[in-house]
Amino acid sequence: MKRDILLLTACLCVLAGINWLGGRRMESVSADTGLDGKRILILDAGHGGEDGGASTAAGEKESGINLAIVLKTQALMVFLGEEPRLTRDRDVSLHSDDAQTIRQKKVSDLKNRVALVESTPKALLISVHQNHFTDPRYRGSQVFFNSGDQNRRWGERAQEVFRQVLSPDNTRKAKPMPDGIYLFDHISCPAILVECGFLSNGEEAALLSTGAYQKKVAVALAGAYYAQFE
Numbered sequence: 001m002k003r004d005i006l007l008l009t010a011c012l013c014v015l016a017g018i019n020w021l022g023g024r025r026m027e028s029v030s031a032d033t034g035l036d037g038k039r040i041l042i043l044d045a046g047h048g049g050e051d052g053g054a055s056t057a058a059g060e061k062e063s064g065i066n067l068a069i070v071l072k073t074q075a076l077m078v079f080l081g082e083e084p085r086l087t088r089d090r091d092v093s094l095h096s097d098d099a100q101t102i103r104q105k106k107v108s109d110l111k112n113r114v115a116l117v118e119s120t121p122k123a124l125l126i127s128v129h130q131n132h133f134t135d136p137r138y139r140g141s142q143v144f145f146n147s148g149d150q151n152r153r154w155g156e157r158a159q160e161v162f163r164q165v166l167s168p169d170n171t172r173k174a175k176p177m178p179d180g181i182y183l184f185d186h187i188s189c190p191a192i193l194v195e196c197g198f199l200s201n202g203e204e205a206a207l208l209s210t211g212a213y214q215k216k217v218a219v220a221l222a223g224a225y226y227a228q229f230e
Helices: 004-017 063-081 102-118 150-165 204-210 209-227
Strands: 041-043 121-133 140-145 192-199
Touching: 004 102, 004 204, 041 063, 041 102, 063 121, 063 150, 063 209, 121 140, 150 192, 192 204, 192 209, 204 209
Parallel strands: 041 121, 121 192
Antiparallel strands: 140 192
């Protein structure tokens, strides 16, 4: 309990500092950004159910880590007075009942995530994932943004938040979303995808598996949400 209070106190300090990213204050949303008024944050825990995503060397699935981080982020955002929505709050796939094969379930899951986002008025999406690469040297969080200047500006600010909160020596830059990512190809709201770290890097995977570090990632995600403002 004491640790949680200290974390929340630190979080408030971080979020206050986020208003001064890069030495300039981010003020209320302007008409130029396209974020006209209050947005509804949707937190998307990537994968789920039979689709575990990537795995650590110890066999821990990405889907479980994503969910743990999203649930902690939800709790933190509620503490900060927000009302985020989740695409999933359990380790399940979101496929429809008529999907039978693994492929059908994955396609159905993605379509249902799109439907949830597109049916939410003034939605704003943060999708949470973990990275994996053949070379275990690589580590560090990275933000990917959908097309458009609005998303680019948000993604770049969110990347800076993650650098400040998790790893000041992280030199990764926010990047445009690659083509062929179904969820991002079919939604119209502002959206970013955050690869919180590399499960292929033993040290970072160990951190991402702990509740304490997941709370730090939740702080960064909360900061990323507020980084939408300029």
